[in-house]
Amino acid sequence: MKNDAFYIAKGSPGTKARWAVVACCAAAYFFDSYDMYILGITMQSILGDLNMTTAQGGLLSSATMLGAVIGSVFLGRFASNRGNKLCLVVCTAWIGVGSLAVVFVSSFPAWFALRVFTGMGIGGIMGPIHALIWQHWTPGHRAKITGVTFSTFPIAGIVASLMGKLMLVADFRWIFVTAGFSLVVALVAQFAIPDDRHLAPAFQAKTSKNVEKIKLNEILVGNYKWITLFAILASFSNMAACWAMNTWIPSWLMTDRGFDVSQMTNFSMLNYVGGLAGYLIWGVIGSKIGSGKAMVAAYALSAVALLAYIALPGGDYLLILGPLLYFGQGGCGCLNSILFAEAYPERTRAYGSGTTFNVGRIGSIISPYSVALVGASFGLTVGLLMAPAFFAFGVVVSVGLNGVLRKQRTLEAAEADQP
Numbered sequence: 001m002k003n004d005a006f007y008i009a010k011g012s013p014g015t016k017a018r019w020a021v022v023a024c025c026a027a028a029y030f031f032d033s034y035d036m037y038i039l040g041i042t043m044q045s046i047l048g049d050l051n052m053t054t055a056q057g058g059l060l061s062s063a064t065m066l067g068a069v070i071g072s073v074f075l076g077r078f079a080s081n082r083g084n085k086l087c088l089v090v091c092t093a094w095i096g097v098g099s100l101a102v103v104f105v106s107s108f109p110a111w112f113a114l115r116v117f118t119g120m121g122i123g124g125i126m127g128p129i130h131a132l133i134w135q136h137w138t139p140g141h142r143a144k145i146t147g148v149t150f151s152t153f154p155i156a157g158i159v160a161s162l163m164g165k166l167m168l169v170a171d172f173r174w175i176f177v178t179a180g181f182s183l184v185v186a187l188v189a190q191f192a193i194p195d196d197r198h199l200a201p202a203f204q205a206k207t208s209k210n211v212e213k214i215k216l217n218e219i220l221v222g223n224y225k226w227i228t229l230f231a232i233l234a235s236f237s238n239m240a241a242c243w244a245m246n247t248w249i250p251s252w253l254m255t256d257r258g259f260d261v262s263q264m265t266n267f268s269m270l271n272y273v274g275g276l277a278g279y280l281i282w283g284v285i286g287s288k289i290g291s292g293k294a295m296v297a298a299y300a301l302s303a304v305a306l307l308a309y310i311a312l313p314g315g316d317y318l319l320i321l322g323p324l325l326y327f328g329q330g331g332c333g334c335l336n337s338i339l340f341a342e343a344y345p346e347r348t349r350a351y352g353s354g355t356t357f358n359v360g361r362i363g364s365i366i367s368p369y370s371v372a373l374v375g376a377s378f379g380l381t382v383g384l385l386m387a388p389a390f391f392a393f394g395v396v397v398s399v400g401l402n403g404v405l406r407k408q409r410t411l412e413a414a415e416a417d418q419p
Helices: 018-041 043-050 054-082 084-104 108-123 126-136 139-150 152-167 173-192 224-255 261-289 291-311 318-343 346-359 362-378 380-384 386-417
Strands: none
Touching: 018 043, 018 054, 018 084, 018 108, 018 126, 018 139, 018 152, 018 173, 018 224, 043 054, 043 108, 043 224, 054 084, 054 108, 054 126, 054 224, 054 346, 054 362, 084 108, 084 126, 084 173, 126 139, 126 318, 126 346, 139 152, 139 261, 139 318, 152 173, 152 261, 152 318, 224 261, 224 291, 224 318, 224 346, 224 362, 224 380, 224 386, 261 291, 261 318, 291 318, 291 380, 291 386, 318 346, 318 386, 362 380, 362 386, 380 386
């Protein structure tokens, strides 16, 4: 693809390929999220089919996130050094292969290995999406477009709930087969998105001795080490709470609130509608009051709403608190995406934003299994009470992230003023 594919005409919001980029990135992130959602939706069926314990079910969710952490570090550098479009295509196809392979596994060790493998592809998608949006959209539109692109996260939850409603009565494996359509998205992205390898350091280094490949420690230099640390902790807080919720709330609605499969999927869909609103609205809130302040508010709202959702007796209030809770969590996810991309320069944007977001998935490795262990002894209600504590920790970490980002802007302004 010619270099003019990245040209932005005066007065235009982005390149000619900007909408193709958004469509492909949004679809890729949909399947990235969908694969993880369907694991929670089908968890009770998986446990029964394979005669597994609750703790083993938690390990399956944790295995996916373990793979995502591994994939994020290596595939983030691959994206920055070899091209964001190539990495997006590879990872989207990777998820499709891993999802389709569920048909052939029937033991816990095989499931665990497959979830690690699929998770590696999942971990590589976030960074390239950030970088591609920054390449094809002007600064005034990037935050809004980022929010729209990542709003497919809750949409994936809605679709996963619907698929569960339709397919759990037959064989849960068919839900994973539907995730294989990500292979189609990978094929479309290959032809619809301009190739950006000519922008990558590895390509430029072939013609210039002054260009170096991005190193592993490049996001740990100067003030960036603090940005990276606080961003990882912010992601950790969100991921730990989010995947404790997404893995076990469907089961909790059935075991502790007495819902049947149809009621559980209906309530799950309603919750994810609240999450979709969160992804779309919190980006606008952030543009008004600042993304940093908005992120603090989103974590605080999520902590309070989740505590009430779990602790209050009865069930009528779930119709209100559920969408409110997921509205807050959607804000955490949306604003993480925006702030992490803004935090790094173009050279390390895919690597930095992808690594911080996905290393934070360590929280989603720990929390599903931890909730399962506590739940096995004291019940899921007690186990899920860990999740609001993670959101509360996110409030504290968000304040720290805002501080180091302000310091970085001050440092950059002072450097720009130097003759």
